[in-house]
Amino acid sequence: MNAITTGPALLxxxxxxPMxxxxYLVTCRRTGRRALVDAAAEPATLLDLVGGDLDLVVTTHRHHDHVGALAAVVEATGARTAAGDADADHLPLPVQQRLHHGDVLHVGDVPLEVVHLRGxxxxxxxxxxxxxxxPDHVLTGDSLFPGGVGNTRGDAAAFAQLLDDVTARLFDVLDDDTVVHxxxxxxxxxxxERPALPEWRARGW
Structure with missing residues (x-):
């Protein structure tokens, strides 16, 4: 996509x-500070997207397809790293900032609110x-997609937890025009996606 101007940020x-x-790159329009969300693969492509100094790489979750370029991007830029507390020890390099629900990351003048979505x-x-x-924007990693929540691999308890968190922490607090990335x-x-929540719960995935 082309860069979206959203308040003080460019997204x-x-x-x-292959997946x-x-x-996503968040850039503060005033200061030029940048944060990359999910250094998934193709480090050269990601560094081209960044196009300059990089302050922070946030990893939305531990799965291998979301961290394939993390070490290379951090080595090339010296960026700090951040990830959810319960996933941080499973990343391929040390995490400087362990994230918890309600934390706020600052990219220059741009606040990014952390929402913990378990499941x-x-x-x-x-x-x-x-x-x-x-409209606001939410970067959801693999927790929410068009048509449903993320894969919980047949674990009914994990599915219920994820749908409960997505409902309470996203759908119950964000406006309908909020863009989900x-x-x-x-x-x-x-x-x-809101009208389909009962259908998702009934089908169990």
Missing amino acids: DAVHVG DNVA HTPGSVALVLCDPQG PGHGAPTTIGA
Whole structure:
């Protein structure tokens, strides 16, 4: 996609790797500070997207397809690393900032609110980027997609936990026009997915 202007930030993305992972770049418009969300694959592509200094790489969750370029990007840029507390020890390099629900990351003037969504992995996080002039944006990793929540591999308890968290921490607090940017594939909105919540719970995945 082309860069989206959202309040004090620019939000850009690139699709990388064989699983159509989406890596997102958040840039503060005033300071030029940058954070990359999910250094999934193709480090050269990601470094081209960054196009300059990089302050932070946030990993939404521990799965291998979301960390394939993490070490290379950090080595090339010296960026700090952040990930959900329960997933941090499973990443391929040390994590400087362990994230918890309600934390706020600052990329220059841009606040990113951390939302802990348990179920796909124990430490999965989403990031909410608020825009005072337009729709908000939420980067959901593999916890929420068009058409359903992330894969819980047939674990009924994990599915219930993920759907409960997604409902209470995203659908119950975000406006319908909030744009959902998943870790794979195309974006959607909270409003487009909201009517299907009962169907998702009934089908169990």
